[in-house]
Amino acid sequence: MQALEARIASLETFIQTLASSDDQERQVMLDEVGSGSSTKPAAFDRQHEGERLSPARAGRLRKTRSGGSAHFYGGTSLYHSVSSPVVVDSTETASINMTETMIGQTLWNSYPIQFAPHDDVSQRLMAAFFNMCIYREFFLRDYDIGGGRHYSDLLLFAVCATGALATNEALLSEIFANQAQALLYPSLNHPDLTVLQALIILGQLGIGRGQASKGWLFCGMAFRLAHEMGLHLDPNNWQNTQEPDVEREVLRRVYWAAFVVDKQLSLFFGRPPALYPQVSDVRGTERIPYPPDWANLLDTYIAPGTSVTAFEDGPALVNLVIYRIELYRIVHSMITEIFENRRTNAGGTVVAATITRIHLSLTRWLAGLPSNLHWNQWTIGQLPQWVYHLHQLLQKPESSFDHDGIEICYESLGAMLRLIRSYGRFYSYKHLPLDFVQTLSTAAGTILMRRHLSNLPWGDAEISRSLDLITQAMEDIQDTWPCVKEILNSVLNARQTEAAVMPDVDPVMDFDFLAAQPPILSDVDGNEWPSFENMTTGSVLSGEVGFQLTS
Structure with a gap:
């Protein structure tokens, strides 16, 4: 009975809206109903939105291990029956870390790793890489100290594989791509932000080298991880988060980098996109202040004697990222509303x-x-x-x-x-x-x-x-x-x-x-x-x- 009453109310509202519309609007509304794309007018949806929809952003972020990335679980997830975010005791954390160390060491011994992370060749190719999906300042900071949230050997090798393309060294690109892939698969057991970034880089690299299926799968894994980590929700919405502003901005940039690549590949292959704006509320990016030690890192690893304002977060580059994101928002509408086969x-x-x-x-x-x-x-x-x-x-x-x-x-x-x-x-x-x-x-x-x-x-x-x-x-x-x-x-x-x-x-x-x-x-x-x-x-x-x- 309630469903029937709602249907009658919907039709009444539709008729009233139809009567007050001009000829063009009336034709559009009738075409939409005739095609089955809409059964209720927008006015009715807005009127009853609070009654029909679950609370916005229903879900929670949980950390399953110390220092790990967050994992998002939506309103239908069985993890909602679990009380607050899981806290792993020190014994379990030590066991996980030891297991990962053993896996990493086994792979290191099994595959011929020709260039270590701090090898001169690695540093030279790293300096030739540039992509706004990585906040280079924090990446170099953690690289300098040998570890941290924004650095991993996997990500470094992916960076070097792409940097080798800029220096016209195809053989080195192949070597570093293989080194990265040797570390990729065990990293999927406990993925973090650097795994997602490496997948985006390796995916585009694979497609460009003619390995279209593998590249498509790598990028698809990155898009799934973006949802798994809750990157589609703006960090300001996360409850009880202690993330500083710069860390939040880095998360936004990683999400938007994935969003842009998703649209590019959708155009490239003529396939449906994976990341939809309707399920995301991530704010646009903005300029990030340079970290205090940036001048020394820049001089050591990238370009000796170069001004600290010559790289990455200058106003022009941030404007580029902002307007590029907006362009691909429009491209997404173009793909899904005009060229999608179902329409x-x-x-x-x-x-x-x-x-x-x-x-x-x-x-x-x-x-x-x-x-x-x-x-x-x-x-x-x-x-x-x-x-x-x-x-x-x-x-x-x-x-x-x-x-x-x-x-x-x-x-x-x-x-x-x-x-x-x-x-x-x-x-x-x-x-x-x-x-x-x-x-x-x-x-x-x-x-x-x-x-x-x-x-x-x-x-x-x-x-x-x-x-x-x-x-x-x-x-x-x-x-x-x-x-x-x-x-x-x-x-x-x-x-x-x-x-x-x-x-x-x-x-x-x-x-x-x-x-x-x-x-x-x-x-x-x-x-x-x-x-x-x-x-x-x-x-x-x-x-x-x-x-x-x-x-």
Whole structure:
């Protein structure tokens, strides 16, 4: 009876809302009900939210061993029947630590560890690494004293494996990646923050080296650990926590690093994301003060004689992280609300309204960029590397098969080519992260699409010049990110074959850019939309770089 009464109240509220809406809003509401995506109006949800939902953030964080990371258990967990957080006595703690030491020593003896943590080679490669998923100041502090919450040999070896890519030492990268993986599996018995960070690094490294399945699994493990450790809840919500402000900020950065990588891989593979904003309330990051001993650590391990303000937490870099996070929040909406396969039956009106909303979000995002992150098509002077990279993330042209959509796609391609060309004048492509592979693939696909639709010869000056730029960049990064080799070979084969007979491509690396006309999804109204694997995510209209999603 209560359920029936609630249903009647819901329908009454829906009818009242429908009667007071204009034609456009009324159509959207009817389409949503018809598609089954909504059975109750938002007003009813807000009215009865307190009656239906369990208390916000129901759950608790518990520490299962001394000095270990927190573990989060939600409202349905059987651990709620256990009283306060578990306290492990000193005997049990000593036993756990002794077991872990024995496992670590066994692995150290079983695998040929060629470079110890404080070896000169390890320190040199560590200095070449930079990623905001690690708060380098605390990492170096704990590295200097030989242990601590923010350092582990596992994380160091993962850092060195990536640092070796920046120094063009592929063999060393392989060696350090193997050393890290030798320590990874026993670390999963009692994972901490450094295990999560190492998984993110090793996952991206594996994907870039062509080990797509292993890399995908490593990153997936990191995303699961983020929930297991409670990182999806802002540390300010944790009860009885004694964490200092800096430690809380580090936890926020690790969560947002995982969130960004999750969206990048979702785009890379065309797969659903793992971390959803709806289940997280983590605040945005902010600048962290330098620790008192930072000048000495910087001089010892990174760059002797360099100013302490020259690295990591400068205002420009923190702004980069903040706006990058906001961009990927919008990308998450784009993935889940437009390109997710389960939404292909949504009415055309609903999808068009969603696209308009996301377009406005991207426009606001672009308009709000601070001056130290600006770039436009007429910028001539040198900018910091991360500014170019941020705007490359914004440029993802794909095909919309109407006249306006294609023209917007071509304009976006032009901006992307200018970005790539500008970056190459001042920096090496080898230092760009894994997402640059998708940038190049998307650009190549758009060039080939333009040639096909316009029936241009391979010798056309613009087509030839654009492909030369893209293939040269692919050749430059193929030792850093070997996964680009298949894409490069496909482009070269297509260019060399006038008949345009497409070679077989590994489906993991197939971005559909070689197809004469990428697959199209049709909704129930007969409207056509690009499939998730062929996302239409970018354009440039004029002036600053921006997005426009088109039907």
